[in-house]
Amino acid sequence: MRIDLEPRPARSLAVDVAAPILALAAAILIGGVVVWLLGKSPTRAFSVYFVEPLLEGWSLQELAVKACPLALIAIGLSYCFRANLWNIGAEGQFVMGGLLGGWLAVATHNGAMQGALGGWWIMPAMLALGVIGGALYALVPALLRVWLGVSEILTSLMLVYVAELALDYVARGPLRDPKGFNFPQSVTFDDVARLPFLAEGERLHLGVLFALVALAVSAFVFARTLFGFEVRLVGEAPRAARFAGFSDKRLTLAVFAISGALAGLAGIAEVAGQIGQLQPKISPGYGFTAIIVAFLGRLSPFGILVASLVLALTYIGGEAAQVALKLPNDMTRAFQGVLLMCVLMADVATRYRVRIRLGAAP
């Protein structure tokens, strides 16, 4: 017996839309059974997990705050993935962006380096440093690939650990708060070095707007520009791209730089918006989760927007379920896994037809 996956010749829009919704429904059913087996009410769990976080202004804000870095990184990654280049190191680019931008915040703490200028330039400069830090860091694996043919998958991944250790070093060493009892963290940033919040006393920061702008611009780039076409062509038909006169080396550098820049921007937005100081760790794995977001969103800007919100919802709903239903944290994680499996299976099922052939293989 053998099982074949045959590509389906054409797909309708209806199937494309229905597949993820059905996948979500299937995941909810599976999750519901597990919750029921744990002796809790599945309907209550569904409500706490998926409905209540969407009804309160506070949790909606938190949803946006959590989705922001995921969407920013994922949209950057979609440039690489569309070009069939595998940047697995967004986590490191995120950290480097946060580190470089955060350095400026610490260096200008309490009016240092400001002189007659005042502090107005600090925030824009921090953002610029974040973008530059991420982009330069992403260019390392890109250059290694272009010059020496080194696999970007390995180098970009390994550089994550280098970035994490670099941040760890500065948070414990040179940028440590001298009055902080020797604990490994920087001073808390001054107000001029904090990303403005969209409303007083709230958590929704300007980074959320960056994510929306990045998504909108990318949608335009992919749909309407020559560069967007080039990215796709190099990914799908590299030979044809070369015949058309596109340089895949130049493109490799470009998509890595864009991807790194957006990850770096997400990093500095997280440090200057959400955290407000440098710590030995600034990311709970956003750079890796964003890879999932990019694929769940099928590398399209709108899809990534939705996927980042859905993933953020699973985190926030999961916490709510721990509080309201005393469900264990592992249940949240397991449910995230079930959800991803369902979506990916639905994806395969819409793209391919499964053929089971009985008898010996030819």
Place this chain on the structure above:
Amino acid sequence: MKNVSIKLAMGAALALGLAALSGAAVAQEKLKVGFIYVGPVGDFGWSYQHDQGRQAILKALGDKVETTYLESVPENDSERSIEQLARTGHKLIFTTSFGFMEPTLKVAKKFPNVKFEHATGYKRADNVATYSGRFHEGRYVIGQIAGKMTKTNTIGYVAAFPIPEVVAGINAFLLGAQSVNPGVKIKIVWANTWFDPGKEADAAKALLAQGADIISQHTDSAAPLQEAEKAGKLGFGQASDMSRFAPKAQLTAIVDDWSGYYVERTKAVLDGTWKSTDTWDGLDKKKVTMAPFMNMPDDVKAMAEKTTADIASGKLNPFACPIMDQSGKPAECKGGAALSDAQILGMNWYVKGVDDKLPQ
């Protein structure tokens, strides 16, 4: 396929409808106490002991309080989790790791009517108290035991992060060991994690391979101790009595006992007498206790019991002066006859005899 899809869609619709019906919350007047843990409750170390404290509250005041916990909360993304508890009516919230300090303060500012208790931090506010244990007292005791029990004169030490608490632990341990065995050496491996059984076990294996015959640990899982057991060597439990994981290897364990403090603070909220305080006690108030001394000869056991009692009564101070730093220079004695609390809480130097360079 089509039929299945229809069923799925109906199921989802049904679930939605039911959810709307069951959404109403149950009215409730019990005091809600919330906990934020950095690790899983099943780490059988740090977070596990805090959860034991939570259960002690339930046992003592179960008719008046209700408790909730969030486990494995990442420190750099904890503000939302803390606020989640504050928003859902929790009036007393314990955040049980150093990294929760800034987020706790931020949420506390927004919720002036909620009381917060932050473990191992140093920043307070009107509604934020801090508390910790003098764990280095226990480290001195196990250091003495190790100094007596080692045959190779080499002790392995699996450490988490070079923060003052861990550094003070290493120093107290070595001072204890040197007090009974001047020739003793310790080797340190930084695991750079609080809880990662794989990494912790690797660290312990490396130390055993370098000739250590006793493993001490300042990370939260039982893995290093289990490695010692497997190798037929000895070790100490961390935060919790881990003898069930290593019945032949565990000499004793430094047990963090938060129960008394948690019950006391919850009572204070119930009585309306809660105030922002900074509590740092140890063997004297039984916040730090020693698990039964075992797998050792009677004379070592007697010594360990005496040391424990002496520290508890104040007769013995693990950081009594003079104390030499790594270069052999005596440390300034800001606390009179011993190092001051501030010096211990900010400790970033090794005492003489530590064979390691402090990661800076």
